[in-house]
Amino acid sequence: MAEDFNVEGMLDIFxxxxxxxxxxxxxxxxxxKDESRFDDDSINEIFRVMHTIKGSSGIMMYEDxxxxxxKLEDVFxxxxxxxxxxxxxxxxxxxxxxxxxxxxxxxEKIKEGGEPDGDSSKLVAEIDSFLTxxxxxxxxxxxxxxxxxxxxxxxxxxxxxxxxxxxKYFRITLHFFNDTQMCNIRAYQAVYELKEYAEDLIxxxxxxxxxxxxGEVILQEGFRIxxxxxxxRAEIKSILEKCSGVELVDIKESTAQEMMLGFSDDVIxxxxxxxxxxxxxxxxxxxxxKAEAVTPGxxxxxxxxxxxxxxxxxxTKGPSKAAFMSVSVEKMDQLMDLIGEMVIAExxxxxxxxxKVPGLELSNFQKAAGQLAKxxxxxxxxxxxxxxxxxxxxxxxxxxxxxDVSRKLDKDIELEVIGENTEVxxxxxxxxxxxxxxxxxxxxxxxxxxxxxxxxxxxxxKGKITLEAKNEGGKVYIIVRDDGAGLDKEKIYSKARxxxxxxxxxxxxxxxxEIYQFITYPGFSTNETVTEYSGRGVGMDVVVKNIQxxxxxxxxxxxxxxGSEMTLKIPLTLAIINGIVMEAGTGLFVIETSLVxxxxxxxxDMLVHEPNGEKYIMIRGECYPFMNLAxxxxxxxxxxxxxxxxxxxxxxxxxxNICVLVDKLVAQQEIVVKPIPxxxxxxxxxxxxxxxxxxxxxLILDLPGLMLGxxxxx
Amino acid sequence: xxxxxxxxDFASRKFMQKYxxxxxxxDVTVDGGEAVDAFLxxxxxxxxxxxxxxxxxxxxxxxxxxxxxxxxxxxxxxxEGDKMVKIIMxxxxxxxxxVRVAFELGCTVYCNKPIDQEKFEQVLSKxxxx
Numbered sequence: 014m015a016e017d018f019n020v021e022g023m024l025d026i027f028x029x030x031x032x033x034x035x036x037x038x039x040x041x042x043x044x045x046k047d048e049s050r051f052d053d054d055s056i057n058e059i060f061r062v063m064h065t066i067k068g069s070s071g072i073m074m075y076e077d078x079x080x081x082x083x084k085l086e087d088v089f090x091x092x093x094x095x096x097x098x099x100x101x102x103x104x105x106x107x108x109x110x111x112x113x114x115x116x117x118x119x120x121e122k123i124k125e126g127g128e129p130d131g132d133s134s135k136l137v138a139e140i141d142s143f144l145t146x147x148x149x150x151x152x153x154x155x156x157x158x159x160x161x162x163x164x165x166x167x168x169x170x171x172x173x174x175x176x177x178x179x180x181k182y183f184r185i186t187l188h189f190f191n192d193t194q195m196c197n198i199r200a201y202q203a204v205y206e207l208k209e210y211a212e213d214l215i216x217x218x219x220x221x222x223x224x225x226x227x228g229e230v231i232l233q234e235g236f237r238i239x240x241x242x243x244x245x246r247a248e249i250k251s252i253l254e255k256c257s258g259v260e261l262v263d264i265k266e267s268t269a270q271e272m273m274l275g276f277s278d279d280v281i282x283x284x285x286x287x288x289x290x291x292x293x294x295x296x297x298x299x300x301x302x303k304a305e306a307v308t309p310g311x312x313x314x315x316x317x318x319x320x321x322x323x324x325x326x327x328x329t330k331g332p333s334k335a336a337f338m339s340v341s342v343e344k345m346d347q348l349m350d351l352i353g354e355m356v357i358a359e360x361x362x363x364x365x366x367x368x369k370v371p372g373l374e375l376s377n378f379q380k381a382a383g384q385l386a387k388x389x390x391x392x393x394x395x396x397x398x399x400x401x402x403x404x405x406x407x408x409x410x411x412x413x414x415x416x417d418v419s420r421k422l423d424k425d426i427e428l429e430v431i432g433e434n435t436e437v438x439x440x441x442x443x444x445x446x447x448x449x450x451x452x453x454x455x456x457x458x459x460x461x462x463x464x465x466x467x468x469x470x471x472x473x474x475k476g477k478i479t480l481e482a483k484n485e486g487g488k489v490y491i492i493v494r495d496d497g498a499g500l501d502k503e504k505i506y507s508k509a510r511x512x513x514x515x516x517x518x519x520x521x522x523x524x525x526x527e528i529y530q531f532i533t534y535p536g537f538s539t540n541e542t543v544t545e546y547s548g549r550g551v552g553m554d555v556v557v558k559n560i561q562x563x564x565x566x567x568x569x570x571x572x573x574x575x576g577s578e579m580t581l582k583i584p585l586t587l588a589i590i591n592g593i594v595m596e597a598g599t600g601l602f603v604i605e606t607s608l609v610x611x612x613x614x615x616x617x618d619m620l621v622h623e624p625n626g627e628k629y630i631m632i633r634g635e636c637y638p639f640m641n642l643a644x645x646x647x648x649x650x651x652x653x654x655x656x657x658x659x660x661x662x663x664x665x666x667x668x669x670n671i672c673v674l675v676d677k678l679v680a681q682q683e684i685v686v687k688p689i690p691x692x693x694x695x696x697x698x699x700x701x702x703x704x705x706x707x708x709x710x711x712l713i714l715d716l717p718g719l720m721l722g723x724x725x726x727x
Numbered sequence: 728x729x730x731x732x733x734x735x736d737f738a739s740r741k742f743m744q745k746y747x748x749x750x751x752x753x754d755v756t757v758d759g760g761e762a763v764d765a766f767l768x769x770x771x772x773x774x775x776x777x778x779x780x781x782x783x784x785x786x787x788x789x790x791x792x793x794x795x796x797x798x799x800x801x802x803x804x805x806x807e808g809d810k811m812v813k814i815i816m817x818x819x820x821x822x823x824x825x826v827r828v829a830f831e832l833g834c835t836v837y838c839n840k841p842i843d844q845e846k847f848e849q850v851l852s853k854x855x856x857x
Contacts, residue, residue: 023837026823072830074846074853169830170853172846174821174839307828309791312784312820313759314735 024173027073028120034062035113035120042109043412047427050102051092059109060089066116071167075123077133078116079167084140085112088147090162097150107420108140180212180241182267183249187236193258196228197221200236203256210249213241217276235263239272342439345400352393353589353685359389360682360706390683393589401436404482404491407446408433411453411480418457419476426461426476428453435482437489441583444563445491448556452493452579453478455553460497460577470574472496484585491581500571502528512537529569533557564700566717568667582667592684592703594711595662597675598643598650601711603684603703608716610663610670612678617656630661630672637663637672640719645698646712650676666716673719682706686713697721728856729774730754733762733793734782734817739840743780743817746844750857751777759788763796766812770804776812778856781834783818783825790816791832798833813854817842 041055051059063086070078085108092100115136119129151158187203189196201221207214216238218227242249246264253262363382368375408430419426461467461476468474479494506520509531520528531537535554557567564584571577584590592603613632620639621629630639639661643649659674686701700715728751734740735757747753754776756762762781769775779797783790794814801811815836816829826837836850851857 022821023823023826023839024821074849169834170836170850171826172836172838172843172850174819175841175843307791307824309795309828309832310789312789312791314784314786314789 022173023171024073024123027069028124031066031069031116031120034066035117038062038109038113039413040409042106042113043416046103046106046416048102050096050100051105053093056089056092056096060086060093063089063112068167072169072171074170074172075119075129077129077131078119080137081112081115081133081140084137084144085109087162088140088144091144091147091151091159094159095151095154095156097147097154097156099150099153100147104143108143110416111136112140180243180269181245182269182272183238183240183242183246184265184267184271185238185240185249185253186263187231187238187253187256187259188261188263189232189236189258190260191232193232194228195225196231196236196258197225198228199256199258200231203236203253203259204238206252206256207238207240207242207249210242210244210252211240212243213272215239215272215276237276239267239276241269241272345396345439348396349400352389352396356389356393356589356683356685357704357706359385361708362706364680364706366707393683397438397585400438400440402439402442403433404435404437404442405433407442407449408480408482410446411449414450414453415457415478418454419461422458422463424457424461424463424476425474426457426478429477429479431479431481432483433480435484435489437583438585441489441563444559445565445581445583448559448567448581449480449491449493451553451556452581453480456493456495456497456577456579460495462498466498470498489581489583489585491583493579493581494576496576499573499575499577500529500532500569501573505529505531508537509534526568526570529571532569533567590684590686590713591681592713593662593681594679594684594705595660595675596677596679597641597646598648600643600646600648601679601705601709602642602675603711603713604662604664604673604716605713606681608664608666610665613661613663615656615661615674620656632661632663632672637670638720639672639674641674643674643676646696664716666720669720671716671720673714684711684713728752728777729769731756731762731765731769731776731779733757733759733780733785733790735785736782739782739817743842746842747780750851758786759790759793761787762793763788766793766797767800770800778851779812779814780817781814783816783820783829790818791828794829794832794834813856815850 038059041058045051045055063082067079067082067086070076070082088105088108115131115133119131122129122131148158187200189199193199198221200216204214204216204221216236218224218230218236221227221231221236240249246266250262250264253259363386368378412428412430415426415428456478461478462470462472464474467476477496479492481490481492481494483490483492502525503520505528506515506523509515509528512534514531514534514537533553533556537553560567560581560583566582568580568582569577570580591606593606593609594601594603596602615630615632619631621631621636623629628639629636656674659676660678662673662675664671664673684703687703689695689699689702698715698719698721699712700718701713703711703713705711730747730751730753732740732743732747732753733756734743740755740757744753744755754765756765759781762779762785766776766779781790781793785793788796794816797812797814801807811833813835814833815838816834817838817840818825819840821839829837835854838847838850848857
């Protein structure tokens with residue numbers, strides 16, 4: 014849809030507006046669902062929405078949509094004047110949502126180029142009997158039935174263009190053999206041959222028939238054609254190659270915009286051009302509207318020469334002033350990549366070994382370098398902020414899910430949303446939508462107990478799910494919390510045993526969090542009964558996989574009887590981090606600066622060796638797990654150094670600490686995170702790699718992995 | 728049924744004429760100016776058209792001007808409601824603003840090219856022309 018947006022065709026506008034209205038409708042309904050009845054404002058609003066959709070779908074001749082919206086409009090027409098007491102509110106809410114779903118479904122079909130062929134008769138019949146019921150209610154209450162809602166048949170109609178294969182555009186250049194006579198006439202013959210296949214055709218030079226000299230030009234520069242056709246490239250090529258005298262046919266894909274431009278200025282436009290959405294002040298807006306308004310007489314064809322496009326009276330001027338524009342995501346990604354490369358290039362310049370020559374006078378260089386570094390980091394920030402999108406829309410979807418699923422399961426659940434204005438990278442939004450939906454469903458289905466269960470546990474009748482988002486320390490936290498029964502540790506443990514996910518360790522040797530993690534393993538589901546929404550044992554593993562794709566983690570916590578909490582932690586930026594580069598043995602490593610608590614020099618006495626080979630280190634009376642990074646990754650250099658020569662980095666991840674010994678610290682700098690190439694096996698504890706200024710490769714440490722990894726090494 | 732077709736492009740004209748012929752007598756003009764003349768002539772002969780198909784991009788007068796002229800001439804003569812001629816804009820212009828202006832000027836149907844024949848027939852029967 015976004016790509017088609019700049020067309021602003023009638024159909025697009027219809028779809029766009031209807032979708033907006035339906036979203037609006039859904040919001041109102043969900044807001045009112047817990048009330049005892051719709052209030053006046055919401056009734057008017059729903060009436061208006063249905064009225065508009067009825068009208069516009071009538072013009073577009075989508076009759077089923079018209080009928081359905083008309084029916085619902087009728088219902089609210091009667092409610093508007095007299096609201097009888099006998100209206101089952103929940104039923105009504107369901108009907109409105111059903112109608113909204115039906116229409117969205119049909120719109121979706123239209124969008125994909127199909128026909129809206131869904132059967133509406135059952136829905137209409139249901140609402141019809143509902144309407145009769147309301148009418149009796151009105152009569153019973155002693156009020157007069159308002160006059161029939163007058164339904165005006167649409168008197169104007171719109172027929173969208175016949176669906177069919179999309180037209181293709183080609184930019185063709187014909188080159189003739191050097192000694193060809195009368196190139197112009199041969200060129201015209203080629204044009205004539207093409208005409209049968211062409212929907213539109215422009216060529217240059219234009220005066221090939223009247224001007225004999227044009228033959229010379231064609232010989233020199235080639236004969237250029239812009240072609241709009243339904244035929245494919247090969248077909249066009251074979252037609253042209255058959256023409257006499259043609260030496261070479263060069264066919265390139267082109268676009269409608271280029272076709273519109275013709276050969277007038279020979280600018281090859283990049284295709285999805287930015288679209289102006291809004292203008293910043295009223296005046297400019299008016300000016301733009303005026304410039305863009307269609308008035309009779311604008312489309313008088315002034316002249317149409319052979320081979321030229323139609324010239325119309327009005328010259329369209331470009332919009333004057335733009336405050337917003339939409340840009341294709343692809344370009345944003347490109348920009349991001351380029352900035353990443355620039356950060357590397359910058360480091361390559363600033364850290365260049367040539368500068369290390371002793372005795373160089375570098376103060377001017379350093380000044381300029383400082384300026385450059387500032388600009389690059391600003392550029393990075395701005396680009397990042399351009400990609401930020403609020404979570405609001407994603408969270409709003411969850412509202413509907415809670416409503417639907419809880420009604421089906423006969424549970425009474427309220428969804429509380431906190432921090433929906435938190436902004437995250439667009440990339441992240443795309444990746445978390447599905448996992449989040451899954452987590453919410455899980456909470457509704459497994460988390461919150463059924464009505465009897467809650468009563469027995471002495472909890473309030475209404476279950477509560479909290480969806481929270483916040484930004485903290487360069488990470489986005491998205492938390493799904495419910496006040497349900499919580500996770501059953503024993504059950505999960507025994508199930509994990511049964512599935513062979515656990516070695517011989519007993520339940521007490523695992524921390525609660527570790528046990529909860531088992532539910533994220535493939536094929537794991539403790540729910541005995543499979544419901545429509547969850548319990549099939551696919552899910553949590555997919556959730557985790559999706560989250561891992563964006564370098565995030567899922568953490569599960571639960572208090573039996575009081576509820577559970579799922580926390581998604583996702584790094585705010587995927588591409589560039591601020592990191593500390595260090596050397597350990599023969600390898601270079603990077604750790605995110607924000608994870609580092611301190612650097613300390615230690616000596617052998619501070620080490621504690623456990624009998625099982627694990628090492629701990631005592632720093633100021635506190636005991637931390639200890640690891641020699643070079644040893645861990647088998648990168649020991651030949652001369653073995655003592656612990657006194659190295660530096661210990663105390664790192665903190667999510668309340669857990671770990672100490673890592675490295676040989677020396679190299680630098681603190683911006684690090685462009687690159688994935689470890691596919692052909693290299695995934696190594697635990699490493700999340701990516703990067704290229705440093707001098708061209709060497711450093712490995713980026715992944716703390717949670719590093720902490721887990723210890724067991725395996727042992 | 729008496730039909731007027733205004734279309735400047737030869738290929739479209741040929742196609743439309745062939746297509747409309749089966750519904751009745753079809754007069755053809757190649758620009759907007761002729762279209763207005765033809766409409767007036769038919770009015771004066773008291774054999775008005777039942778349906779007018781207008782292209783938008785045309786020489787002399789464009790489709791909008793023709794549409795506007797026809798509607799105001801009808802108004803002047805007190806032709807109202809169902810008596811007004813049904814006007815179908817047939818055009819490749821599909822931007823919303825184009826459609827809106829056409830509706831505001833009083834066209835009956837706005838039909839994008841290439842023409843969806845099935846829907847076209849549906850509309851004709853809705854308008855009780857066939």
